[in-house]
Amino acid sequence: MVIISGGDEYSPFTSKFYSKEALAEYLGDSVNENEPVLEYLFEKYNRATPRDVRRYDIIFYGVTGYTGKLVLEYLRDVYAKKPTEFTFALGGRTESKVAAAQDAILKGTPFADAPIVTAQLDKPYTVKQLVNSCRTVVNLAGPFMTTGGEVLAEACVIYECDYCDVNGELPYTYNLTRLHDRARHNRVRLVPNSAFAGGFADIAAFAAVRKLKEKHNKPARSCTGYIEQSISELAGPSGGTLATRAAMANAPDSVKQIMADPFGLGGRVSGNRPEDSDKTLSTVAKDEVGWLAPFNYAFLDTRVVRRANVMHQLMGGGLYGPVFNHQEYILCPTEEIAQEIKKRAGSTKKEEEDLKAKGRYFAQGQGPSMEEMKGSWIRYTTVARTEDKEQVKLVFNFDVEAYYATAQITTEVAICLAMARDQLPYAGKGGVLSPSVACGQMLVDRLLANGMSVSVE
Structure with missing residues (x-):
């Protein structure tokens, strides 16, 4: 169900x-x-x-x-x-x-x-x-x-x-x-989530699963996102990001219960499976791609992608896969770095102390300037796999920091909705949709035309 x-x-x-x-x-x-x-x-x-x-x-x-x-x-x-x-x-x-x-x-x-x-x-x-x-x-x-x-x-x-x-x-x-x-x-x-947080994992999973089906003509069993980014020492989280994290950390128990549900946004395709548990997002591990560390936004991104899997079907398309699973991590060069990231993950108090010590604790409405973000980049690798372990790997690159990528993504989503409504997937249908369900390949193409690049490995 x-x-x-x-x-x-x-x-x-x-x-x-x-x-x-x-x-x-x-x-x-x-x-x-x-x-x-x-x-x-x-x-x-x-x-x-x-x-x-x-x-x-x-x-x-x-x-x-x-x-x-x-x-x-x-x-x-x-x-x-x-x-x-x-x-x-x-x-x-x-x-x-x-x-x-x-x-x-x-x-x-x-x-x-x-x-x-x-x-x-x-x-x-x-x-x-x-x-x-x-x-x-x-x-x-x-x-x-x-x-x-x-x-x-x-x-x-x-x-x-x-x-x-x-x-x-x-x-x-x-x-x-x-x-x-x-x-x-x-x-x-x-x-919602027409941003790097929430939205890009959805866009990347959509593109990878589509390529997997083109190549192997089989449904996806799983999809994993691996994020790497280089951030200038002068950059850091914006004041709005800090306020958001504080609001979620101080949310009432009823809200935290929703946040703790791996299918809190819907999209459950099977019973309770260990692979869907948030415990898998909170540990240091190693797979064939490299060392993996917890990524704060995985607790949103995985929910968005799981909902999208089912929404594609309900809108008239097809599931990514009937037993589809999505996970997301920070990709690290060594176990030591992965362990250090895990140690810092989830502690809003420690983050606040570190940022204040560096003089980089931004007030709400403020954040690092474009000059301070110069040299930042994002590499997002997505691997979609079939039940038989066949796979497709897509590597997306942004020569910008995630905040500017957010500005790019939301603007391009808006243009798709406003200017190409009749050409979008599932024409004439509405609902609360992820970027990939609402805009499909047109959004991927617009991002590629305006700064993002992708390679297939």
Whole structure:
């Protein structure tokens, strides 16, 4: 039996939209809670503008934060230098702050005068106006567990606007899966984890399994991701990443229970198997590729890929494999390095102490600059294997740090959703989908055209 979360009543936007506070703010003295007022609100505010007449293809919301500014840099570096295929606006809570970020990064480019829109996630009517004016929203405003991004996501479902975000937070992604059935009904695509965290493991597994089936015409039994990266001594985790880790470390027991489930996002294809256990992600081991150490984001990435395996089938494609397993590790040159990484893994307090000692403890909204990240690179190896041990190995390379790769991935997901909806896999279908399910090979091709490389070994 396969399981995908979703279907329960979960209405973070609607509950605010019809709240007494919202009624009072927008109707003033005429507010009361009788039926005519609710009917009036529904008629006046609850209509979706047809997608083909919306003003913008994409709105990038939250561009004043660290990742948001990297998205602006990516737009400047890649799309300001060639004819732009899409229209976009920059969004945030405060117009002056958005304008300052735009001026600092996009001045002197064709995007220097890109429109600015504002919305506050605690003011539902501003959210409605934002999503009703575009085809796709990119949510860059984290940490997502604390900023109320679910309000924006549900509004996208109601007003038929596709959505993607850069969250690397399993509890937040789980909450979005509760919108799956309604998104499917409205044919809206919600694509959380459109980032290096969560998203790239999904993209790599999709590409490797596809190549495995082309070569051997057999389903995948397993897929393993191996990450290597060179990070400048001046770089380090952004303030948003640190805030996210702290929020998850301090989450209530009910949330930690979801986080501890290897199939917390759905996608279970078999019973309880030792190979699916998180214990395999927490140890030092060696396989035919090399020495393996725990990778913090494996506890999100593996869940995203396991869900994607089943979602491909439910959308009308096929499973990666009926007993598919996914794991992910840091690839190390020696056992000693692997043991040292394991010692540091998972200790947010130790990480905070080390960063403060180096003077690299960033506040929320801050992080290493592009100059400080110079020389960083990522190599991500994915090995897909059949039951008979036949395999395909893909090696992906980014000449950038993971934060800039996140800006690249989320921008390209947004362009796929906004500009090529009818050419994407499973056309006409929606739901809470991973990047590979939502965008398929088109996303891989766009990444390859804009800085990523891949080789088959």
